[in-house]
Amino acid sequence: MTTQNIYQQAVYDMYAAIAGAAAIKTIKAQYNAVIEGRTETHEADIYWEFTDGDIIYKILIQAKEQVSLGELFSFLRIVRDIPGQVMGVIVTQPVYKKDVKDMAANAGIILYELLAPLTAGIWEPVISNIRINVDAAWVKAAKEQAGLGDEMIQMNANPKYTFLYDENGNCVDSVQGVFDYYGKERNSAGTEQEKIVHSFAEPVFLQTHHEMVPFIKLDNITFDLEFVNANQMPGEEMLGQVFEKTLKYFGH
Template sequence: MTSPNIYQQAVRDIYEAIAGEAAVKTIKAQYNAIIEGKTSTHEADLYWEFTDGDITYKAVIQAKEQVGLGELFTFLRTVRDIPGQVMGVIVTQPVYQKDIKDMAANAGIILYELIAPVVQDIWEPVISNIQINVDKSWVKAAKEKVGLGDEPVQMNANPKYTFIYDERGNCLDSVQGVFDSYSRRRAAAGTGLQTVVHTFAVPVFLQTNHELVPLIKLDNITFDLEFVNVNQMPGEDMLASILNNILRYFGH
């Protein structure tokens, strides 16, 4: 059995995403479809029929590694033989010929162009569920010392610009720098979700926006770290783009 190329896989991902599409109501979604036209039956990698509540739309989606004028004419005959508000979609590599692009646009055919990914997967870190935890007892004592009581002391909320200082006020790092150090370590160690609790060997402090308590002691930083493959093409994103193009073409 031959493995699907990225264009065939993209169509499969689009098909799987249809089940979760809530912006319109799906009437029919068929993979490796046989479609009844006005004069004959037609094969398609994916057939999607849906309604916005007023109008029923039909999308005929094909995967093609390359698109020439011959393939475009053949596909256009298929699309025009199907009754109703029909849009053709070809998932393919980038098309640079102006005549093909112009013909597709005039005929109501979407050229969904994908750039083939590099052989090696590219994994990017995703940081979430960030908690910057201060030493509460230290902060309470520091506030009482200057008579602040329960008055809140604000810190910078952006990790990139939240700097970490030692007791003498020397800048040691930033919160973003802590994230980056774990990202570098984990890049070659797998892609599963990990919850990190980062502690410090020596007392460290964060800068505040309060003149009476300019620094407060930091206890630890916790966050979730996960690596995602940036070469993966989410089917939901591709489906949303196709849906928007169909509705726009028919003047929705």
């Protein structure tokens, strides 16, 4: 893919991601759209309407290899000719001119800046299907000793902030650290998804939110690991950022 069309491809990836964005209530999505404005009709690479339940937001997305002040003014005129809560998005190469950046920020236009992909692929580890498995027998004995019966013991559900401790209560690692270890060890040797079962040579514990059982023993951590090409435009991620920036701009 050349630098002349990575922006169009990124826009198409965003459009393709709309159908899978289950968390966003889409009203209308059009590719190569023609939109009725107050004074005339306009064209856009993507026209997207979604709602938060109360307000309907309208997004115009255009791909441009370069953005000048003149092009920004023309796009702003289109955005302002469409009634409602309208946000403009231009997918383009990095913009270094301060006047262009300032005008876009003040006018409610997102400049989604992309670097041209490198010739060689950049492969990044992706973790999914995470299961943190406790030592069931150890936990049962600890609960019986504390007189808790079948009472549930809550743990931190976010792996990025789940730390691992030794028998003396010293922090020795984190769940994210385990993920990082395998990401570096495999070093994108292949792109096939791999099921990882990580066991521990020494007893390892998780901190809980329970006063009587502050730590529970861990058995293993299982997860799926695969490597994805970072040069492939992540349409879902780009779309999510546009969604979040739109709500933030309009004060939600």
